[in-house]
């Protein structure tokens with residue numbers, strides 16, 4: 001990292017934990033465009049440290065393949081970055097939510113563990129702000145209310161959601177005690193490239209291996225909201241630039257899309273014909289949220305950015321993903337007409 005621009009009196013050093021993952025790598029790219037120095041810590045659980053290292057030649061960028069909870073990470077920061085004003089983006093978590101349905105220790109170790117590790121690491125460092133990637137999964141299934149807002153009750157139905165909620169609380173306590181500003185984002189489902197998981201990622205991966213049939217987990221009625229990763233990262237950077245703190249739902253604020261609609265949209269785009277086979281239960285796996293919708297009034301009031309609709313996000317992500325694997329496709333409508 002270019003130390004000349006990051007001394008204690010100068011600009012901030014950005015620490016992106018989980019910065020070799022899906023959202024983290026897009027965030028890192030956009031922060032680098034702003035010219036800020038960045039240190040990425042990623043333990044390669046889902047991330048791709050080698051690819052990320054090759055992609056960046058900037059002297060403002062340094063990536064370390066290590067666990068944020070490790071002694072190695074603690075030593076690194078306390079030896080090298082003690083005098084820096086550090087802005088932290090905490091994106092580390094277990095993203096394999098289906099696996100953790102039967103292995104709660106995964107979310108305990110990774111999703112909560114990375115948060116505990118972070119809180120113990122920062123003791124004695126100069127922390128300017130922490131931005132935490134939480135999730136709509138903290139709300140659980142939407143039952144009695146139409147949209148979850150930031151003060152709605154949180155009744156997660158997955159270990160992942162529960163450990164994210166616990167992480168929010170741990171960070172809030174640390175923020176209170178250590179005096180750093182905290183921003184918690186509860187993201188909708190994020191789509192785009194370079195995805196490491198999620199419904200579109202699963203669908204396209206399945207179709208590459210078995211092009212005639214798309215097996216859908218659940219009966220396709222799951223209805224969730226979607227946001228494109230490029231737009232999400234613009235929100236995150238806007239929050240940093242304008243010092244937004246507190247709790248924000250980040251999503252399109254619409255009724256979302258059903259999984260069956262996503263499968264059908266992919267069917268229209270895909271160059272080869274495939275049939276869709278649905279499961280029989282609304283939940284695709286234990287802990288899968290059937291209906292998720294968030295009220296984003298607070299986000300709309302405080303941010304200039306426009307989230308666009310769930311169908312825009314999914315549609316744009318289908319294009320991104322098929323382009324990425326060089327599959328030619330036909331788009332059913334002019335993409336510019338999707339809002």
Ligand SMILES: NC(=O)c1ccc[n+]([C@@H]2O[C@H](COP(=O)([O-])OP(=O)(O)OC[C@H]3O[C@@H](n4cnc5c(N)ncnc54)[C@H](O)[C@@H]3O)[C@@H](O)[C@H]2O)c1
Pocket residue numbers: 017018019020021022023024041042043044045046047048066067068069090091092093094095110113114133134135136186187188189190191196198
């Ligand atoms: N993608 C979504 O739809 C979505 C929705 C809501 C919330 N989120 C949250 O946003 C964050 C980023 O999500 P993503 O989709 O980019 O996931 P991702 O799995 O692609 O990225 C997470 C990264 O964290 C790394 N990591 C995990 N534990 C670590 C540890 N202890 N130390 C260092 N690195 C560690 C992984 O290797 C991975 O690269 C996650 O916290 C996720 O829970 C994502």
